[in-house]
Amino acid sequence: MPKRLFSVGLLTLGFTLALGSAQAQSGILKLPLINDPIMNPVIAPDLGSVLINKVIFPGLVRPNEDLLPEPDLAKSWTITNGGLVYTFNLRSDVKWHDGKPFTAADVVFTFKAATDPKSGSRLVSDFSSIKDIVAVNPTTVRFTLSRPFAPFLTLLGHNAGILPKHLLDGKPLNDATAFNRSTPIGTGPFKVTRVVPGASITLEANKDYYGNKPKLAGMVFKVVPDINAQVAQLRSGELDWVNVEPNSLTSLQNDPNITLKQANAVQHFLVFFNQKNPLFAPAKVRESMQYAVNRKAIIDGVLKGYADYPTGTLPTALKKYYDKTIKPIQYDPARAKALLAQAGWKPDAKGQLVNAKGEPFKFTLIVDRGNPSREQAALAVQQDLKKIGMDVTLQPLEFATLVRDYLIPGKYDANLIWWTTPPDPDQYAYYATGQDNNNAFFSNPRADELLKRGRETANVALRQQIYNSFQRLEMTDPPVLVLYYPKELQALRKNLGGVPDLGIRDALRHSEDFQLR
Amino acid sequence: MTLSYLIRRVFHALIVLVMVGIITFFVVRLAPGGPSLLADPKLSAVERQAIEERLGLNDPLPIQFTKWAGQTARGNLGNSFLYGAPTTDIIMTRLPNTLILAGTSLLLTLVVALPLGLASGLRPGSAFDRITSTVSLVFVAVPVFWFGLLLIILFAVTWRLLPAGGMNTAGQEGNLGDLLRHLILPAVVLSAASIAEILRYTRSSTRTVSTQDYVRTARAKGVGQWALRYRHVLRNAAIPILTAVGLQLPRLIGGAAITETIFGWPGMGRLSVEAALGRDYPLIMGITLFVALAVVTFNLLIDLMYPWLDPRVRAEA
Secondary structure, rough: OHHHHHHHHHHHHHHHHHHHHOOOOOOOOEEOOEEEEEOOOOOOHHHHHHHHHHHEEEOOEEEEOOEEEEEEOOEEEEEEOOOHHHHHHOOOOOOOOOOOOOOOOHHHHHHHHHOOHHHHOOOOOOOOOOOEEEEOOEEEEEEEEEEOOOHHHHHHOOOOOOOOHHOOOOOOOOHOOHHOOOOOOOOOEEEEEEEEEEOEEEOOOOOOOOOOOOHHHHHHEEEOOOOOOHHHHHHOOOOEEEEEEEEHHHHHOOOOOEEEEEEEEEEEEEEEEOOOOHHHHHHHHHHHHHHHHHHHHHHHHHHOEEEEEEOOOOOOOOOOOOOOOOOOOOOOOHHHHHHHOOOOEEEOOOOOOOOOOOOOEEEEEEEOOHHHHHHHHHHHHHHHHHHHOEEEEEEEEEHHHHHHHHHHOOOOEEEEOOOOOOOOOHHHHHHHHOOOOOOOOOOOOHHHHHHHHHHOOHHHHHHHHHHHHHHHHHEEEEEEEEEEEEEEEEEEEEEOOOOOOHHHHHHHHHHHHHHEE | OHHHHHHHHHHHHHHHHHHHHHHHHHHHHHOOOOOHHOOOOOOOOOHHHHHHHOOOOOOOHHHHHHHHHHHHHHHOOOEEEOOEHHHHHHHHHHHHHHHHHOOOOOOOHHHHHHHHHHHHHHHHOHHHHHHHHHHHHHHHHHHHHHHHHHHHHHHHHHHHOOOOOOOOOOOOOOOOOHHHHHHHHHHHHHHHHHHHHHHHHHHHHHHHHHOHHHHHHHHOOOOOOHHHHHHHHHHHHHHHHHHHHHHHHHHHHOOHHHHHHHOOOOHHHHHHHHHHHHOHHHHHHHHHHHHHHHHHHHHHHHHHHHHOOOOOHHHHO
């Protein structure tokens, strides 16, 4: 009798499990996030939030496959008054996910919030050039800038999704918890239907979407915090697209159901040398580092070749502005030593670099803990610099600690980190004297002038010349040691199609074209 | 057991909670780094200042503590930095998920570890004892993340028998079968180390008790095997086992961080990792106080169970 009961129990369990597994999810694209997102583009603090917001909240423009702005919520625009006035004609066929019509008032509301630091906006710096914005009529919006600002259009298509005025007006954005966490209303090709905290966000195709009709029935953003678990779920078919690090490649390369793609990322990975420290103040010392570090070895060894060899701080992804004719500086430790000798650093009897007073060339290189690629790259940098006689200590730190306690107050010698920038060559905030993001404290009057002119010049040919000059200047007075321009490694299920050749954040702005075959 | 004993214990529990609150507050605030909302090097000084002001991080530490203690005493744990919602609400959303996983793991632990430990302890040195001892040693030593990933690769990737993670397939929330399928792997991983530990405690305790004179006497008097094991051995061996089980409970509630992270299980363990990594001070404090409350409550309950199991404790209490 007990045996029979046990068998019945097992059968029931098996039946229940089988029922649980019989779920049809055709046409639903599944993507990972590492934590619950904030579904509000103005205050979104992390990449995961940015990704889902791309699908829910379109902007006035979006980047095309050449990363140039193309119409989105705006049909067209004109730029007048010497680049100071941008007038946008908006689409009249756009509805919010709750059925209300989208108008110019929503755009005005969004940018008033985006430029107000008290709103919790993360876009204040991006749009600090806006002096005034008015709704001329329900389908026309006019921005007046305080200064000509060439990256303006690109930034409109970067993170500036438009918010619904009728739902958020008068409320502090950070306190709109229900909207931000469970009931966001956008105008995008997919709308949120269900949020399970800590687990998933389910979206369904928006039948009223103004662009191409979405080809997918829906999307699910699953919260999968661990990257190894993400890869396992991709292989088991529970996820369709995972961005991976080169060290995950071995488990994916032989999987017949997975396609690996690489996309250009507008990123440069670099080592900051704190130029308030007299060690790094001379340009010759920083120039020597470019010869001393075997960057090709890092690209081939650590990144398995998935990165471009660098020439300055402008990544190759900015095809229009990157000057391919500039010859990149190659690994040449003898040349590095010669440059250091010119700067007053010569090896002693033990091969250690010392100055005229006999003081050693000694510093600490910090790197964030936990990312194998960056930790290995930092180790390679340390070893290469040791080879030319520098005394380098490697110190891994937790990222928040690195930024808050070391980088921002400038209490560091050298720091391996990265910048992800909008698809525009403007780097004024990063490398012009005294700017907030100039964490290396780089200062070069010629660079300041070029960077200022670059952001104020709308003419593309002229901008090309300006940024090519900046790129050349960086060869002899490098603001930082650029290690590589990484590729974004995308691992996708083979049946996923319609994905443009863009990094995931820009590709998701074209999610209506995705399809599962 | 008197009422005054109970009141004394509850009072002690309250003191523990207050101490945990004070120590955690200062340890967390004085730790290096800061809220991850501020860890973006691209933030301008103006943006950073606005965020710090909004989160109340500009006040001196004693003022921050006074504010926190005042609102906590009124039952308000504050708003999470990361979620922008009341900490209590977030904990209450995750708690049922943790209870499902922890409850299943505890059940699995007891069902597997107690009989195996008892059988092992009654036959020390036998082949069965040697095998269970070796296997339990392996499970105590094996890293949780490695074991979890191994099971995912075998059962989800290679054999496709079970899902690799999550608590439900999206859209299948409320489907019991779907939940059970998602529960199996994390429950096995979470209970593996507990099974090994409780098994070893049970074995050791059983072995100690079974060599006592009164057991030999009972056996000599012809007490049956089942009665001997249940009435004389297991009952007397139960107190150290119960203590060990009690120690597992807070680990299951608050410390299942790695298991929940690997399996994407939306519970308290993962929430505590998110809170710690994001330096979400209100959430860290909320979770810590909640887990501390669970620990003192479980300890109290277990203490209350001792007299029921052992008349000698009853006489002392």
